[in-house]
Amino acid sequence: MRLALLPALLFSLSFPSLAQEKAKGYIQNNTVPVATISPDSRDYSDLEAIGNAIADSRIVLLGEQSHGDGATMLAKSRLVRYLHEKKGFDVLAFEGDFFGLNTGWGLAQKDSAGVRAFLTRNLPPMWSSTAQCASLLYSFLPATYLYGRPMEITGFDSQVGYAHSNASLRDSIDQYLRRLGVPYTRMGRYEQLFLPSITRLKEWTGKTKEGRVWMEGFALAADTVLAQLGPTASDDFGYLMLENARAFARQLLVYEQPLASYIVRDTQMARNLRWLAQVRYPNRKVIVWAANSHIMKNAGSALKGQDAAIRWMGTQLAEDPTLERQAYTIGFASRQGTYRNGPKLVGVPKPLKDGFETWVADSMAYGFVDFRRFRRENPSRRELFMMKGSRHMNATALWTKVFDGVFYIRDMEPTVSLKP
Structure with a gap:
């Protein structure tokens, strides 16, 4: 019997597309359109699918393929407002200075000028000095202190210098x-x-x-x-x-040595975020703002290459059964466009012919797909497929086990520097 199955197994391994039909069909049929990424849009009906997927999670991790993705910054800003206004989240934890943000935020004046003065000096500039984050940071955050449900800022990165x-x-x-x-x-x-x-x-x-x-x-x-x-x-x-x-x-x-550097940094970030979730904010709902790479789960079993050798922050957190139950991880993926890498504008690499970005309908500008539901409905499936899950690079992985959901952006736009 085993010998009879061997040719079929080898055939499926030789043609990966045949072994990913379940994931492909699920993505094609279950990616829900999102109407807009404008942070000023207060009609959240198009985000209902994300809210249902998150359900009662008290920690939501929001990624970004690179820190120069302007369209992603807009989408995340809108998601933060939605999570605060409709789901009760009131802590926003950045991939930023653990000491400076935890001790300094309480000292900052909470009007627009005070928040801007503090964050531009203590939050990494790819967010604090980016036009696409300005509405969230310098209008929405101060406003939460006026209507009695303040959004608190914190950080979990070991890097200092602010x-x-x-x-x-x-x-x-x-x-x-x-x-x-x-x-x-x-x-x-x-x-x-x-x-x-x-x-x-x-x-x-x-x-x-x-x-x-x-x-x-x-x-x-x-x-x-x-x-x-x-x-x-x-x-x-x-x-x-x-x-x-x-x-x-x-x-x-x-x-x-990037590999060794990430291992040290992500281990400490996991320790910091675990402390924030369990010690400082044990009964609060926390939004985590970080790169896709840092929030990836199951690195050793779901990823390939160098990424599989790093115990990313998200992988370490997911190894804690309590935090895994409490958290929902959203990665971001884009099909085409431009992003910023330092002073340069870089074209988003084309997706390969048969992969996540090409399975989403051409007409869909923004969308969301719930991978946690896929895992629940297909517990034994281990389907490799191509997606640009981190740093805009095409990569083959068990992406349904790396993220709980993916926010799709068809046309990436670069970040723009915020005028002084």
Whole structure:
């Protein structure tokens, strides 16, 4: 019997399109049109399918193929407004400075000018200085503080170098460690080397020999201090301040090795987001704003190539059964157009002939498909197909297991710099 099945199996492996018919048909028949991506549209009837897919999830992760995708920024801005106004989400967590956004947001004036002043100095510029995010950040967010249901800003990235961290991270860590009487604070090298190293993190100097020496020394010293704090302090915000500083130093040490750098960074981001969801905001509904790559689930079993070797933040979070039940992950995909990569405008690569982007109807400008429902209806299916799921690159994967849903944009537009 097994020998009889072998030719059919080899035939299906030789012709992948024959092994993906279920996914193809599902995508063709179940991608629901979205009328607009304009953040100013208050008629949310076209987003009902997304709301139904999210159901009672209290964490929604919104991706983006690249940080230069202007159309995606508009779509995400509209989704944030919808999730706040119709689904009760009131925390917006950015792929941004964990310390600076968590400690600085409460100090910011909550009018448009105050929010803009804080975010332009403490949120990465691909969002804070982008015209397509301006309506969300500088009109909608301040308005939530006027009508009594404020949207709180936070961050989960270990990377520092922004205004509030530059001014306050060293002193905040110092005060925390001295208050707890950590033995290392009584050593001479604490003030001579350890504290100055925290200040130097903002320099991002991982390429020079001298820079590597002080980063390695700081990371080892941080290991000692964290051990002296002990596991009972591991949920303290102060503990995480130092843990993030150590992670950033380790990331800088391998900055020219993308694979190793992502592993360090995503592990810390997963730790930070888990803490935000379970310790700081255990009963709140949280929107996560990040890149597609960082929110990808099941990397080791569903992806191929280098992406499969990285335990992305989303993969680590999904390994926690409680968080997996509570979260819904939305990736973004686009068919054609242009995106921004630094100062350059880059054409979106053409999709391959037989893949996700070509299965969506040509006439559909925007759409959404619920992959979680596909998994529920087809629990044993493992269908590989092509999609531009990350960094606009065509890639073959078990995409129905990587994202819970996908927001489709036919014509990508690049981000535009916000005028001062």
